[in-house]
Amino acid sequence: MKNKKVSNGIFKGAAAFIFISALTLSFLLNFSAVAYASDETPDNNAGANFEITQREFKDVKKDMIITGVLPVFSSDDSAASDYINGLVADAYDSMLSRAGESKDKLYFAYERFIYGDCVSILMRCGSPPGNGQFDPDIVQSVNFSASTLKSVDINGVLGVNGVKLIDKALMDAIKQNVDEYVTNFSTIGDGRSFYVDNGVLYAAFDRYEITLGSAGVYYFPVTIDKIRELTVSADSYIIKAGYNVKMVRLKDIAQAFGYDATWSEKDQTIGIYSADGQFLTGFTIGKNSYTKVKATAQYVLEAAPEIIGDRTYVPASFFDRALGISYTSNADGSITFSKLDTGGY
Numbered sequence: 380m381k382n383k384k385v386s387n388g389i390f391k392g393a394a395a396f397i398f399i400s401a402l403t404l405s406f407l408l409n410f411s412a413v414a415y416a417s418d419e420t421p422d423n424n425a426g427a428n429f430e431i432t433q434r435e436f437k438d439v440k441k442d443m444i445i446t447g448v449l450p451v452f453s454s455d456d457s458a459a460s461d462y463i464n465g466l467v468a469d470a471y472d473s474m475l476s477r478a479g480e481s482k483d484k485l486y487f488a489y490e491r492f493i494y495g496d497c498v499s500i501l502m503r504c505g506s507p508p509g510n511g512q513f514d515p516d517i518v519q520s521v522n523f524s525a526s527t528l529k530s531v532d533i534n535g536v537l538g539v540n541g542v543k544l545i546d547k548a549l550m551d552a553i554k555q556n557v558d559e560y561v562t563n564f565s566t567i568g569d570g571r572s573f574y575v576d577n578g579v580l581y582a583a584f585d586r587y588e589i590t591l592g593s594a595g596v597y598y599f600p601v602t603i604d605k606i607r608e609l610t611v612s613a614d615s616y617i618i619k620a621g622y623n624v625k626m627v628r629l630k631d632i633a634q635a636f637g638y639d640a641t642w643s644e645k646d647q648t649i650g651i652y653s654a655d656g657q658f659l660t661g662f663t664i665g666k667n668s669y670t671k672v673k674a675t676a677q678y679v680l681e682a683a684p685e686i687i688g689d690r691t692y693v694p695a696s697f698f699d700r701a702l703g704i705s706y707t708s709n710a711d712g713s714i715t716f717s718k719l720d721t722g723g724y
Contacts, residue, residue, distance in 0.1 A: 428454070428455070429452060429453065429454040430452070430453055430454075431450055431451070431452055431491055431500075432450075432451045432453070433448045433449065433450060433451060433489075434448065434449055434450075434451045435447070435448050436448070436449060436487075440475065441480065442480075442483060443480065443482060443483055443484065443485055444483065444484050444485070445475070445484075445485045445486075445487065446484075446485075446486055446487070446507065447485075447486045447487030447488055447504070448487065448488055448489065449467065449471065449487055449489065449502070450467060450489050450491065450500050450502075450521075452464060452467075456528065459528040462528070462529075463521065463523055463528065466521045466523070466530060467500065467502070467521055470502050470519040470520070470521055471487070471502070473519055474487075474502065474504050474517045474519050475504075477517050477585065478504060478516070478517055482506060484506060484507050485504055485505070485506070485507075486504060486505060486506065486507040486508065486513065487502065487503070487504045488502075488503050488504075488513060488515070489501060489502045489503065490503075490574075492574050492575060492576040493525070494575040494576060494577065494578065495575075496524050496525050496526050497522060497523075497524065497525070497531055497535075497536055497575045498522065498523050498524075498525050499520055499521075499522045499573070499574035499575050499576070500520060500521040500522070500574075501518065501520050501572075501574045501583065502518065502519050502520065502521070503515035503517065503518050503596065504516065504517050505517065505586075514595055515586075515595070515596050516585060516586040516595075516596065517585045517586070517596070518572055518583040518584070518585060518596045519572045519583070520572040520573055520574050520583060522536075522573065522574070522575075532569065532570070533545065533567075533569075533571060533573055533580065533582070534569075536573075536575055536580055536603070537580060537601065537603065537606060537717075538606065538608050538715065538717055539707045539709065539715050539717075540608075540705040540706065540707050540715060540716075540717035541580075541717075542566070542567060542568070542569060542571070543705035543707075543717075544601065544606065544705055544717055544718070544719045545567050545571075545582055545599065545601055546565075546566050546567060547703055547705065547719070548599075548601060548719050549564065549567065549582075549589075549599055550564065552599070559590060559591065559594070560589055560590055561588075561589055561590070564589060567582055571583070574598075575603075578602060578603050578604060579600045579601065579602050579603065580600070580601045580603060581598035581599065581600050581601075582598065582599040582601070583596065583597075583598055584596065584597040584598075584599070601719065605719055605720045606717055606718070606719055606720070607635070607636055607637075607717065607718050607720060608715060608716065608717045609631075609632060609635040609636070609715070609716045609717075610709070610713050610714065610715045610716075611627060611628075611631065611632070611713060611714050611716070612712075612713050613711065613712030613713055615627070615628065615631070616628065616692070616695070616714065617687070617692060619681075619682045619694075622681065622682050624681045624682045624694050624695075624696075625694065625695045625708070625714065626682065626685070626692035626693065626694060626695075627692065627693065627694075627695050627698075627714065628690050628691070628692060629649070629684070629690075629691040629692065629693050630690070630691065632698055632704070632716055633651060635716075636698075636702070636704060636716070636718055637653075637654045638651050638652065638653065638654070638659070638702070639651070639652045639653075639654070639656075640652075640691075646663065647663055647664045647665065648661055648662065648663045648664070649661060649662060649663075649664070649684070649691060651701070651702065657672070658672055659671070659672050659701070659702065660672065660701040660702065662680070662684050662693070662697075663684075664683075664684050664685060664686055664691070665683050665684070665685065666683055666684075667679060667680040667681070667682055667683040668680060669697065669700075669701050671701060678700065678701070680693070680694055680696070680697055680700075681694040681696050682694050684697075695708075695714055695716075698716060702718075703718060704716050704717065704718045705717050705718065
């Protein structure tokens with residue numbers, strides 16, 4: 380999706396706000412109206428109009444001079460305008476707090492992206508540009524739905540397991556490139572900044588947060604259409620008596636994610652294989668453990684797999700532990716399984 384800068388451009392399908400906040404009255408000075416528009420309108424639009432303009436500003440905090448541009452929203456929906464404006468103000472304050480007092484000058488800039496129903500505003504700050512190059516230290520985003528005008532988080536874009544999927548993918552990347560990342564990573568967290576562009580979600584990190592300082596701010600990409608997802612209804616699984624463990628049908632989920640299962644009547648074992656025939660994991664009916672490829676140890680399961688009728692049931696956690704398929708239990712009792720295909724990041 381191509382984005383372009385135009386004069387007095389209008390976005391079809393969302394809303395906006397007038398930039399009124401506690402940032403400082405100096406934001407009202409040096410106003411430069413430049414609107415941004417997209418070649419395409421957001422999907423599922425509500426028919427409202429909004430525009431995004433930019434405001435040049437100068438501010439002073441203690442001994443630090445702050446300059447740059449920030450986004451300004453305007454719309455017929457004043458409540459939505461105030462809401463999104465508040466998100467931008469909160470992001471600005473948070474970035475100032477993280478910048479601390481290490482610099483005497485700070486510069487702000489931003490970019491706008493649209494993908495489907497998601498509007499992303501990526502705010503960046505750092506030392507003022509030198510020789511036309513801006514190398515920011517801190518990033519934070521404001522993401523909202525063009526149709527509902529409510530904030531959108533990573534799970535809202537990637538599905539209920541979105542954060543878990545990025546955690547797994549980033550952990551794999553760190554293991555494969557230990558010299559490029561910090562090693563104490565555990566999770567990106569639910570409030571991680573991000574933006575979405577051309578079908579890719581980019582999780583955003585400040586300088587030094589997860590990579591070496593020389594790498595600058597860092598954006599970890601996840602291709603949205605590389606995510607497989609399956610939701611099973613509450614009536615398709617059983618609860619293990621006495622353990623409160625959800626036992627799901629092995630075949631339904633394995634096949635949905637492209638795995639093959641083989642059954643040995645003699646040994647009462649089941650092996651799980653990739654589509655190209657590589658053994659990945661296996662277990663024995665009635666034993667609460669499983670094996671993994673290239674491992675001699677046995678790994679513990681929450682409950683032993685069992686056969687009921689002609690179906691094999693395993694704990695939902697088996698897919699996470701053995702095959703890296705994340706899952707979440709939903710409010711309606713259903714369970715959603717998700718996996719980022721290899722090569723998807």
